[in-house]
Structures are given as C-alpha cells and as structure tokens.
Amino acid sequence: MSPWVAAGTTFLASALEFVEAATIVLAVAYTAGWRVALRGMGWAAAVLVVITGVLGPALLLYVPLAALQIGIGIFLMLFGYTWLRKAIWRYAGRKPMRNEDAAFAAEIEELRRHEQRFAFATAFNGVLLEGLEVAVIVITFSTGRAGTFVWAAGGALLAGAIVVIAAAILRQPFSRLPENAIGFIVGIMLLSFGTFWSGEGLGIAWWAGEATLAWIVGLYTIAAFVLIAAWRRPRALA
Amino acid sequence: MNSVYKFIAGNSRVTPIGIAVAAIIALTLHNGLGWWTAPLYIAVLLCTLAVCTFEPVQ
Numbered sequence A: 001m002s003p004w005v006a007a008g009t010t011f012l013a014s015a016l017e018f019v020e021a022a023t024i025v026l027a028v029a030y031t032a033g034w035r036v037a038l039r040g041m042g043w044a045a046a047v048l049v050v051i052t053g054v055l056g057p058a059l060l061l062y063v064p065l066a067a068l069q070i071g072i073g074i075f076l077m078l079f080g081y082t083w084l085r086k087a088i089w090r091y092a093g094r095k096p097m098r099n100e101d102a103a104f105a106a107e108i109e110e111l112r113r114h115e116q117r118f119a120f121a122t123a124f125n126g127v128l129l130e131g132l133e134v135a136v137i138v139i140t141f142s143t144g145r146a147g148t149f150v151w152a153a154g155g156a157l158l159a160g161a162i163v164v165i166a167a168a169i170l171r172q173p174f175s176r177l178p179e180n181a182i183g184f185i186v187g188i189m190l191l192s193f194g195t196f197w198s199g200e201g202l203g204i205a206w207w208a209g210e211a212t213l214a215w216i217v218g219l220y221t222i223a224a225f226v227l228i229a230a231w232r233r234p235r236a237l238a
Numbered sequence B: 001m002n003s004v005y006k007f008i009a010g011n012s013r014v015t016p017i018g019i020a021v022a023a024i025i026a027l028t029l030h031n032g033l034g035w036w037t038a039p040l041y042i043a044v045l046l047c048t049l050a051v052c053t054f055e056p057v058q
Helices: A003-032 A034-062 A065-091 A100-112 A116-144 A149-170 A179-201 A209-237 B002-009 B014-052
Strands: none
Touching: A003 A034, A003 A100, A003 A116, A003 A149, A003 A179, A034 A116, A034 A149, A065 A116, A065 A179, A065 A209, A065 B002, A065 B014, A100 A116, A116 A149, A179 A209, A179 B014, A209 B014
8 A cells, every 4th residue: 555545544534533623622712711722632632642652553563464454444444434424424415514613603602501621621522532533543554554654643643733723823613624525535445445454354365456455445436426326316306 | 332332333233244244254255255255245345335324314
C-alpha cells in the first residue's frame, strides 16, 4: 500500500472526527470560556497521543502479522460499515444530513444548564471520544503494513492542525463542509482495506496481488451507489 | 458495554455476523475452493453491506 493512501485516508477520517470535536470545543468556549475549553481539549489530546504512541508500535512488536491482519481488518470493516451505511442512509434521504450548526446550538443549550466542571468534562470527553476513533484508525493503518505509522499519524495530525487553525480563525462551526461525501469515501476505504487485510490474514490468495485492493474499492463503490439508488426509488414513486 | 458496541460496530447486528460468516467460509473452504474463495469472501461482505442498510436508522 502506498504511504500516501494511508496518509490520505487517515487525513480524511481524522478531519471529520476533528470537525465534530471542534464543534463541541467551540460550544464550551462560547458558554464557559476559552480557558476551560482549551484545558479539556489539551488533556484529551495528551491521552490520545499516549494511546497512539504506545499502542501502535507495541502491537507491531509483540503480535504475529497474520493475527494483526485479521484483527485489524475486522476492526476496519466494522468502522467502514458504520461510516458507509450512514452515508448511504443520508444520500438516500433516510437519515438527515449532519448539521454542525444544529449540533452547536444543542451543545450550547445543554451547557447552559450546568456548571464549569461540566464544561471541562464536555470538552475532554468530546475530544477524547472523537479522537479515539482517529487513534484506532491510525493504529490499524500503521500496523497493517510496517513503516506506515509515521504517514498514518502524519495524516491525522495534519487534519487536526488544519481543523484547529480553521476553528481558531473562524470561531464558528464548520457548517459548509461536505461531511457526507467525506464519510462516504472514508467508509469505502476502511471497508476495502479491512477486506483486503483480513483476507490476507485468513490465507486468501488475492487474484491480482496488491492490485486487488483497487478492485475491492471499485466493487464497494458500485454497491454503495446501487444501494443509494435502490433506497431512493420507493420515495420517488410515492 | 453498549457504548463500546456502538463505538465499534455502530449498534449493527448484521455486520459482525456477516464478517464472522465470511471469515468462517474463508477459513474452512479456502483449501477446497482455491481461487474462488476470494470472490466468495467479497460477495458475502457485499451482501452484508446491502443487508445492514435495512437495519433501523441510527
């Protein structure tokens, strides 16, 4: 796998998670102040750096490659299915598109009913939970193939830096980001890599070697478009 | 436990079952099926994708 693909996929996945975390941090900052929001965000970021930095290399050192490929592949597929089916539901009109402005307003409403300690916990939990998914994706991508840890982590860090800088400049939720399109692409990529790696770990001989990955990406993309069209049809006929 | 399950599998019942079925097929049949194991593995996973969209929207 090209390290650029690892970096690109973790970049896109991380960007989405960081945008959601930024919405929470901005809501805390507006209601309880920047100090408590940044304190919560900082502690969560520190915990995430430790988890990613320790767990990733440790897995690679102590767990056999085939077991890693199966475990990591299954993890990626579970994440991939979750992301992709949400994107399919949204494109088919079965689930409303995520609205960062509405999420921001709801978060502020909730925060106004509580005290300062709750604001810290909200910022900490929000960043930790969204970041945990990023950490899992970075770890799984870097342990699937040796030497990709720096690229995968680099993609995630770059996404984090861009979102933090943009949030600091704009100081409002990112309501114009094509979140569903990014979720759709990331879902297909996670599902495809998960399928390929778990298959390798299970002893499947892929017909075109590493190039089979491109076939798998294509098949999932076609299937996703067919499913969107199929779910839209009953609504169009009604 | 529920929140861990939601975090990992998005509360889907179908996707873990589909992955398990595909893995069992790959493990048990890949000696007999040979080349056909790969398309069969992918076909089961594609069916899992289709079926999981029928689950209640979350």
